[in-house]
Structures are given as structure tokens and as C-alpha cells.
Amino acid sequence: MSAGAVKTGSRTTRLLGFAVLVGVLALILLGFFGAPEDDEQRDAVRMIFVHVPSAFLTYTALVITAVGSAMWLWKRSRWWDIVAHSAAEIGVIFCGLTLFTGSIWGRPTWNTYWDWGDVRLVTTLILFLMLVGCLALRSAGGDEDAVATRAAVVGLLAAVNVPIINRSVEWWSNRTLHQKSSLTDGNLEDLTLFTLVVGIVVWALFFVWAMIHRFRIGWLERQLRAIDLETALVQRRAEASTESAGETSQ
Amino acid sequence: MFADIWLVINKDIRIEWRSRVTLSQVVPFALTVLVLFGFALDANREVLAAATSGLFWLTVLFVAVVAVQRSTAIETADGARRALLLAGIEPSSVFVGKALAVAAQILGVEVLMVGGVLVFYDATVESLPLLLATCAVATLAIAASGTLLGALAAGVRARETVLPILLLPVLAPVLIAASRAFDDALGVVAVDGWAWLGLLAGFGAVNALLGALAYGPLLEET
């Protein structure tokens, strides 16, 4: 490693980042000026271009976290632990974004910010709380291996419980305000659908870009700790030479 | 394996019997919460009746947090956790044993709480089998995830706050499902309580399995 500043960027990420910027620009143009307004929802429908991709990426992040957690517990691979950590952090951001865009979209369309009867809404909120708990554990500190193991167990716990939470809320409320999957029921205008696909691709690229950077930060921290450990080992061994003089006289 | 599980249950219950923490502190706590809910809802019988199941299970969740904290403290005091490791009991047996001991204590509190609900909230039992089955299955499910997260929180510095933060969201489906099953059992709302019981059983099975697998790695990290 050279003496200069260590960066998490590379040619690939710069290219990726540029693509995301262009993509967001295109999405703004398409979203605000290209796609037509909805017959019922009017302009509010445009929220779909952020809300649906972020919801999709939240659950993608959850799956990645679960896989990373399982791999840490199984193989004790630090690489997978950092993957799980990165995905959980980015996942919590997208999860928050999903809840936020969902409730401001809900106001004009459902006439309420929050509806306790909605399955996906409540499930996502509980997932959000579990992800926050997982990150709180990470930041609570302690032995690195122990922290990784604890966070991995919570990550897995969140992932296996999401389907159960979903099912329980669905039965509980027995109704959902959510429209049936917007992508498949063919209700959307062609250009709206196209913009939504662009949105998913753009946000997915952003997700990948953020994952790479976050992972590299984790990896650099690990290298830093390895260097710290070398110094700590030298210092620890040096204790012997300073103290053994006093010890022999005992 | 069953001998080890029994050994752990026996030990935990005996310790509880000697120290009487559940009996002398958790039971009064649970009954107080029930009474306070009554005050909060302003002696309105109708509202109270509609909310009875939810209040009952919310109180159980609070009780569970306290019971799990106590169950975990037994092992963290004076390095007993290390003794468990050295004794060579399978961690999954320790998990099952401790979870069952916690479940037994919570069930004991629930029996008294049902009495409290009948008296204070004027509830009536329509289906006793459903009521008992819900208590049993929901409590096992709560004890399983509680014991797992208790062991997890044991190594963290701020363990008193970490446990509820992690445990309560995970138990959200139990709160929903057990409350609905109780609605049916108490004849408050006409729902299919037995279907909810199935959901509870599914939750319990998944979390108990995860707990049995993950308890070992957690016990190692001290």
C-alpha cells in the first residue's frame, strides 16, 4: 500500500458511479416529464419510481445479509461478515426510504400516512426495527468475532421471521391497501412501466456501487486492525524484556 | 441428550424455587401492569373487553423480557457459563433446557394473569382447550426466541437495553397471533383461533430450530 490516501474507489466504481448519475438524471426526466400522470392517483403515481425499487432493494439486502450471516457462522469467513454488515447498513437506508416514500405516497392515495392494516407496510416496519437492532449490536462493540456472530444470528433471525410476520399481518388485517403487483397486472401505461424498470435498474446500480464502497471500507478496517495487531504484538512482547529484569530479582 | 435437557431444566427451576424471583417480583409486576392498563382505558368495559387479549399478551411479552434476563443472569454470574462449556453439555441441550425452564415460569405467571383478566376485565372463557393450547404454544415460541436472544445479549455491555430492542420486534407475530387466538377463546371476536395457533406453532418451530443451531456459537463467544 502506498503512502498516499487510501481510497475505496476504483475505475469500476467511478464508471458505475457515473452511470448512476446519468441514470438518476434520466430517471428524473422520464419520471417527471416522460411518464403520464395516473387517471386516479394523478402526479402521486410518480412516487412509484423510488418506492418500488427501494422496497425491492430492501428485501434484496435482507437476503444478502442472511447469506452473509450464514456463511460467517458456517465458515467463519470475514469476507462474508463484511458483506453481511454492508448489506444490512445499506438495507436499513433503503428500508427507511421505503417507509418514508410509502407514507407520503399513502397520504394522497389512501388518505392516510399510516395504515395498520397493510401487510407490507407493517412487515417492512418490523423488518426496519430488526435491522436497526442488528446494527445497534454491531456498534455496541466488543470482541470482533463475538460481534460478528451476534449480528449474524440477528440477521438470520430477521430473514427467517419476515415471511411469518408477513403472513401474520396479512391474516390479522385481512386486507391490503396495496395495489396488486404494479409490474405484472398490466394496468400501467407503457412509458410508466418503462420508467419503473429504469428506476429499478438505476437504484440497483446505486446499490451495487454503495455495496462495493462499503465493503471496501470494511476490508480496509480489517487491514488496519491487522496492522494495529502487529504493533500491539510488538508492544506486548516488549513488555517481557522490560519486566523480566524485575521479575528475576523476585 | 434428554438427560442433559432435564438436568438444565431441573437446575434452573430449582434456582428459581430457591430465589423466588418470578414468584415475588414478576407476578406482582404482571398484575400491576394489567391493573394499570385498566386505568389507562378509563374503566370503559367495552374498550377493555375488546382490548383484553392484546393487553394480556403485551403483558406476557414484558414478563418474558424479565424472565429471560433472569435466566441469562444465572449463567453469567461467577463464570457459570464457562462451567457449562467445560462440563461438555451439548449447547443445543442447554438451549432447550433453559427455554423450557423459562417457558414453565412464564406459564405459571400466565395462569395467574388469566385469573386476573377474568376478575378485573370481566372476561369469560368460551373455549378452554383453545385458551390452554394458545398459552402453551405461544409461551414455548416466546421462550425459544427469548432464550436465544438472551444468550446473544449476555455478552454485550448494555445487555439490559439490547434484549428488549431485539426481542420485542421479533415477537411481533406472536403478539398478533396469540391475541387473535385469545379473541376467539374468550369469545370477543369471531375468528378462527386454531388457524392462528398453527401460525404460532410455525413461528415457534422456526425460532426453536434456529436457536438450537445458533446457541453453540453464541456460548463460545464470551
Next chain:
Amino acid sequence: MSIVALRGAVVLLGRFPALSGVDLEVDAAEVVLLQGPNGAGKSTLLRFCAGLLRPHSGSAVVLGHDLRESRPAVRRSVGLLGHDTALYDDLTITENLQFLARASRIELEAVGSALDRLGVSARLHDVVAGRLSAGQRRRVALAGVALRRPELWLLDEPHAGLDQWGRDLVDGLVAEAAADGATVLVASHELDRTLDLATRRVTVAGGAITADVVAAASAVDPSGVQSNRGADVC
């Protein structure tokens, strides 16, 4: 075969290298005294040999088991007396030891004889551990180690908090274990006492071994110590 074989073993407690590269070979029936200043890594070394800690690097084999993979197997065959006594405060002495015995698949008769061996009087057997004095607690914990008849004894300051009579009991126990062919690692500040027993003195400093001297074997006759046991004074 060596009972303990460590090469360049590094053990981390959090980010702190408590052991910074330990090389140590211990053969069967040796009594090794670990000496060194506070914070040198003696306790960590004992806990590591007990299979409670994961090696960060280096190789470590105890009782034929690699500490990287099969720590549970090591844990089952060692006896560790740590700083804490690992007793449940609300259980009686007998219940505590019976729990240990059942968990380690040992006949319950062993409990009584182990308590006798450590001079714990019968009237204390049904007293809860929380009401014992520090010295009594320590002797019960030692009885818990003796109960297991481990192949490898790991004793951390076994004399701490004990009166003269209790210390004699410990010495007798160590001598007896060695005579039976068990291996003993003792970390102790009570040099004058343990020196008589030790076949080897190992100095630990800065998380590594800095000196390793073979001591003149002057094993105490276990029967001699046993006869010293006077009236039950605890």
C-alpha cells in the same frame, strides 16, 4: 505424546494480544509452575489450554486435539480452576457438584469423596453456595475439578484466599494428581509453596514464555499431606 504442544500461539482478547506467541511443550505427569507478573498472560494461557479461547494464529494441540477445531473435546477432559468459582449461588454445595457430575457423566458417589478430599465438612453440604466464605467457595470449586479426575489440571492461583490448612490440601491434591499420572499447570504467586511440587518452572511475560527451568523433582508424598488433615475447621 505431549499433553500440551503450543507453537507461536497468539490469542486475542478483543484486540489485545493476551498471548503474543507462546511456545510450550508439556509432557504427561509434569507439574509446571507458571510464574510472572500480573497481566503477563498466565490466566489466559490456562484458559487457552482449557479450550475456552480460539487461537488467532500459531498451532496449538492439547491432549491430542487441535484447538482450532476440536475445543469441545479438550474441554471435556481438562479441569480448570479459574478466578471465579463457577458455582450457582442458589444451589447447595451438593447440588452444584451433582450438577457438574451429571453433566460430565461421572457417578454421583464421586461428589462425596471429592468434598471429603477438600475437607468440606458434611454440615456444609446442604448450604447454598451464596452463603459460603471465599475460602470455602474456592475449596468447593477445587472439589469440582478433582471430581472430574481430569488428565490435565489447570489451576489459576489455587492457594488464593485459603488458610494454611487449605493450602496444604491443595498441595496434597496436586501431588496426588501428578502421582496418578495427570499433568498439572499451576499459575501462582506463592512461589515458596508451589516450588516444592513443581517439576518445572516457566516464566511468562508479555504474553510469551521467557524462561523455562527444570526444577529438582521433590514431589511431596501425598500420604504425608493427607495425614496433616486435622479437625474440620471450616
